[in-house]
Every structure is written in structure tokens, then in C-alpha cells.
Amino acid sequence: MGKLVRTSLAIEEDLTERLDALLKESRCANRSEFIRDLVRNELVRKEWAKDEEALGTVTIVYAHDKRELSRKLVSLQHHHVAVVLASTHVHLDHDLCAEMIMVRGKAAAIQQLADLLRAQKGVLHAALSMSTTGKKMASSHRAHRHRGLHAHP
Numbered sequence: 511m512g513k514l515v516r517t518s519l520a521i522e523e524d525l526t527e528r529l530d531a532l533l534k535e536s537r538c539a540n541r542s543e544f545i546r547d548l549v550r551n552e553l554v555r556k557e558w559a560k561d562e563e564a565l566g567t568v569t570i571v572y573a574h575d576k577r578e579l580s581r582k583l584v585s586l587q588h589h590h591v592a593v594v595l596a597s598t599h600v601h602l603d604h605d606l607c608a609e610m611i612m613v614r615g616k617a618a619a620i621q622q623l624a625d626l627l628r629a630q631k632g633v634l635h636a637a638l639s640m641s642t643t644g645k646k647m648a649s650s651h652r653a654h655r656h657r658g659l660h661a662h663p
């Protein structure tokens with residue numbers, strides 16, 4: 511964690527009540543933790559909006575019996591090798607497969623790959639989880655020591 515500073519906010523009473531209701535649902539320990547998460551989420555949203563380097567996962571669900579589809583999905587990943595880090599295939603049941611594709615790159619390039627995967631005939635669902643490389647949140651990460659668990663460049 512970076513150095514913590516105390517700050518105060520002026521918020522309308524009814525908004526404070528809503529904040530506390532959201533806080534309760536979120537399982538965050540306190541308002542500070544909740545607001546820190548809100549700010550980080552907003553930073554990540556802006557990274558995506560500004561087409562910065564991002565990290566994400568595309569999950570697709572499809573029926574494997576469509577032979578052409580499996581081939582096409584693999585081909586699409588090869589064409590976007592610059593953003594595809596890895597993928598994991600899961601056999602959901604007799605007919606259905608899921609593939610979780612881990613991606614890193616310009617937000618627009620990731621979005622384009624997700625859209626292409628979603629658009630393939632036979633893909634039942636495609637979801638893009640938008641995360642971050644963490645660079646904008648680096649002070650909270652690099653400032654602390656991992657006690658030898660792993661090293662940072």
C-alpha cells in the first residue's frame with residue numbers, strides 16, 4: 511500500500527445513506543476501502559476509454575460440434591497473437607465448450623477481438639472482462655514488499 515492520507519468529503523445525507531447501503535452489499539470493510547475501490551474502477555474505466563494498454567479476459571461459450579467454428583475461433587486467436595496471452599478450454603458438458611482467453615494490449619484491439627469472437631455464428635455467449643495492467647495503480651503495488659514471494663521488475 512502507498513502512504514495513506516486522511517481526507518474529508520462533503521456528501522449529501524441521502525447520498526451518504528446510499529453509500530452505506532452500497533458498502534453493506536459490497537462486503538468492503540469500511541467506507542475508505544469502498545471509495546478506494548470506486549476510484550480504482552474509474553481509473554480502469556478511463557484506461558479502456560482512452561485506449562491505453564489493458565488486461566482482460568474474453569469468455570466464450572459455444573457448441574463444439576460445429577467443426578468450422580472451432581477452427582475459426584483458433585484462427586482468430588492466431589491472427590490476434592499480439593494480444594492473446596493464453597487460453598484455456600473447458601468442456602462444459604457433452605456438447606458445450608467454454609474458452610477463457612487472457613488478453614493484454616491496446617483496449618481497442620482487445621475489444622475488436624472480443625467483438626469478432628462474439629460475432630462468429632454458433633458462439634452462444636461472449637463476455638469481456640476489462641481489467642488493468644496495474645501500472646496506474648502501481649504505487650499501491652510496488653511500494654510494498656512481497657517478502658520474497660515474487661519479484662517485480
Ligand code: NI
Pocket residue numbers: 574599600601602606607608
Ligand atoms: Ni470442449
